[in-house]
Amino acid sequence: MTRLELLAPARDEAMGIAAVNCGADAVYVGAPRFSARAAAGASVEAIGRLARYAHRYHARVYAALNTILFDDELEEACRIITQLYHAGIDALIIQDMGILEMELPPVPLHASTQVHNATPEKVRFLEKAGFSRVILARELTLEQIAHISKETSVELEAFVHGALCVSVSGRCYMSQALGERSGNRGVCAQPCRKPWNLVDARGEKIITGKHLLSLRDLDLSDHLPELAMAGITSFKIEGRLKDESYLRNVTAWYRQKLDAFLEGNPAFGKSSSGRVLFDFKPDPARTFSRGSSSYFLHGRHAGMTSMDTPKSAGERVGVVVRSEGRQARIKAEKELHNNDGITFFTGTGVLGGVKINTVEGDLITWAEPVNLPPGTVLYRNYDHRFEEQLRSSRTSRKIGLKITLEETPGGIGVTGTDEDGISLSMVFPVDYTPARDTEQAARLFREQFSRAGETPFEVTTAETHGKWSLFMPQSRINALRREFLDAFTAHRENVRPVEVRRIGDEDVPYQTTSLSWSENVSNALADRFYRRHGVREIEPAMEVTRDYRGRRLMTMKHCLKYQLGHCPREKKAGQVTGVHSPLPEDTGSAAFPRVTDNTYPAGTTAMDAFPGEKVSPGAAEASSAPWKEPLYLSDGKRKFRLEFNCRECTMNLYHL
Template sequence: MSLIDFQSKREIELLSPAKTADIGIEAINHGADAVYIGAPHFSARAAAGNSIADITRLINYAHRFRAKVYIALNTILTNAELQLAESIIWQLYEAGADALIVQDMGLLELSLPPIALHASTQTDNRSLDKIKFLENTGFSQIVLARELSLEQIKLITSQTSAKIECFVHGALCVSYSGQCYASQALRGRSANRGECAQLCRLPYQLEDGNGKILSSQKHFLSLKDLNLSAYLAEMMDVGVSSFKIEGRLKEMSYVKNITAFYRKKLDQLLMRSDRYVKSSLGNVKFSFDPDPERTFYRGATDYFLHQRKTQMVQLQTPKSIGQQLGTVRKQGKGTLTVNTKYDLHNGDGLCFVSSDGTLTGFRVNRIENDLIFPFKMPDIKPGTTLYRNFDQAFEDQLAKPSAERKIPLRLSFSDTEDGFNINANIDRMEPFAFHFSYDKELSKNGIEITQQNIIKQLGKLGDSVFTLEKIDITLSNAWFIPSSVLTVWRRTMVEQLEQTIHHLLKPDNTKKNNNLHPALFPQSRLTYLGNVANDKARTFYLSHGVTSIEPALESGGTLSSDSPVMTTKYCLKYEMGWCPRQQPDTIPQEPLFLQGAHDRLQLHFNCAACEMQIIIANKKQNCKPRN
């Protein structure tokens, strides 16, 4: 039994995050074609490591649907950590992991098993030269930088054969991924080692070069969340094969909701297309209507997919604002009346932007008709826009089993000279034939009763991944077949089908041997921006044409007074309407500064490249990692 070769059809993958194995299993149940989860150590979310036993459990479950499990081991490593990393990688390979997501090129100099390598977004994959280099050094899948436009993605996919993966939903880092050093420099917590302090989510005061305060206590660097759900067809058409949801620190309800949302979107597109096919098996039925605004939601942006836009940041808060409900119509004694089309429930969490510009929240004690009784009455005025950032009824739905994933099975049952045949058909797979030898004898109940019992017994697929979609029965006589015998045949069939599907996932060991003619890295000199933190990584780059290598900031590298700790495509001047190309009436005196409670940051604008750089204006910097 094997997969049917669709030739012209390209496999499309929905890739969901998993903080834990249990969340990963629910991602599969809700339609993920693949899941990515943190390794026991060295994933870019230090708080989201998982044991080999739990990862193995997730792999075994995912493979029942031909879904894949990718392991994030994507921090930069010290010399002392390489041996443990190598050991973990071998354990993951033996557990059946489908790929390893990595940032540190030193790993490629270790004795690795033939496991597929995916280039993390932390490797700063913005240019065609970089993507072609990664492909030539053995990476079979490459996660592009979130900042790329549709046209840039199209150029890359047209020039590479590696599978291209793009983020389509979730939190955005304001800096190019892998190129943010603010947390390391100011807090000793390395973003490249999974310990980001998220300084971009803090409030700042914006000042001009004369010290004039332009705006106070706003979250100028806190981007809204990415949502590209309206552009999936365009992205497929330019060559994207893997659609990634961010969120390895997100909780179960979020992963269920967002995975289901994109599963439904992609299924609608795939049903109408003869060019693409889903990469895994099975159909999903949901007991809820997915809605991105009803779990963690900062507001949405499509970022730079089509063109540069304003309103990319959520100035008031880095927290979830949720679903916009409407406006407050009236405030009574201990009650609020709201103009809204949505049903509210006891326990809902509501929020609003107060008169001083901060986000303020309160919980609903009870609802009576159109009256809201808060636990504690907020200071809120009629006309204020109200949001729901905790939907009690929706969370209750998602706390229960909320999806069922099954592989439709079509059977044909017939008799032979020495017994019976069962032919099994599954979409995208070659038919599978089972023959059971059996001494036949006639039934006293007639052929109709015989057929009904065959349907009943073969349809008891229970906890298997299959559901009986159709069965055709062709018998020359009304044969007597005991229910116990049919049960044994069904179990044998199901077991062999599940084993076959599991083994359809062949190891992707595309790592190339390029020792004789190694690919040349696009740059001959690496500064601290190269994130070289160990001797193996240094050896790797030297063997690929790099002649000068500075150490990573985390391993002794230094910052000059004008070294950027963030480089962003997001531009605060453009966001505020001060870009010279917008021809504003006034432009504030530069340089501009962001003054926080503990940090002072200077903004530098590279208008030729349409980029913004952030430089530390503090006198003291702390580049040493925390113990």
């Protein structure tokens, strides 16, 4: 049986526990330092407590220590890794290959998506180098994922939900070049979410003040069966910086989606224990969302961007019929509530917002005056009633447990067997007091042992075997039950499967003998790792050299030519789309064909190698666009050159 894992984010201990309670098979949490979300690191002590809680359900905790490191940080990073191992983490997510040169405890290693894991050759190298799991590039198609799975045997993890980095595998240097806030160091300023002007070589503005690089959020919740069949065993939710409502809602949504798949597919199973008892109905549209996209899972298509706003506009809820001052008549499409947060786009395409004071039928009273012309589409990015539901939720997770009791010469024998087949038998010595009513005495034992309270268990059956003649006060029975359930919890921890680090092959050659700065080698240990694997020429990371002039800062699969309908490779391309614009179906189609070829374009590099995108004859020819190239992104102060590599189907952004 193939075990599938739902992997949820955790900013801290409390959010990690919430994720486990909502059905996560594993959570990932930032290390105290050197996490790709510097603002979302947790203490070693908190991570240890989270691990102990998760392990009750045989769920796992992964620590993300996935920035690149400088030489003067290596000793501290090694010390933190050792502390995390002793705190009980189940694996370490890393980007910096220098970590493999350290004297590490036997903690399993997962290769971060920032390593740019996009080809079978790269994934196979990481597998042989000692990684037990590889987190694939978000830009891959389903066919490419299946091809990698077929050619390798390492565990494969894929992002299925949340924010997308527009630069492939998060390898973006724009923030570093603008203000020395590197995503590779966990402090990205997200300039991709800013408004930019698209300017041509003559200085003419093609688009003004749009969020040209801002992508919609990933949502593959309807594609989990395809991904599982393609070889993905871990389904990852992004969002360590999101709030707890988002975490509960999205984790619950994916738990239910995954369970529905597992129910009809006995070849697959859960990778942790317990059944979630939900007291709310999850719906990702009702918490943070920039709009959804399947990204490149079924090939390139329109509708990937959110150019009007990088914020959460929310779900569409209605249209304005008439508005004046603080009141509006609307045609509602969803039930609205007092204190809901409503958004709308102004005539100039700017996102605005207002809170609802009261709802009386189709009459809305706003918290402040707002001018909304008839026909204005309304969205809701704060659903007050749903948020209250999530905040007060008592959703719990319970492990099924069968208990049998019998009288023995030594006292009361208790045997428990849980849903995983884990069993424990104990005998509790007791002073014998004969029961006046033996059936009532036996029933009292069954009733009290059927109650599991705040423990991780739900007792599905509690039975007494054989002749029963013993009487015991209810308080004493409850004490025995608590002692047994505590012992069973400890027993589950003792028999919990524990993975250890794979031993890597020190002689396996890397795919190339030279590395550019884009491979992010920032310390002597990383340099030694690559040289040990056959690399002879290594250019230091941009964070080390700080040499930006003329450098490529981004490689993107997102393409503005395609979005504007001037793709040389497509007869029919996309359109500029925002949250409030009509979108084409988010699947492969005749206009947006699915990629099925698994060949590799010649001359690809680690930054732009995406197998499966055929090069069409004449693809690099200029399109009949109404502008003069090169094109630039500008905010009025700074300017970046765009290059369209139609051969590789990428758009590159360069520092001038």
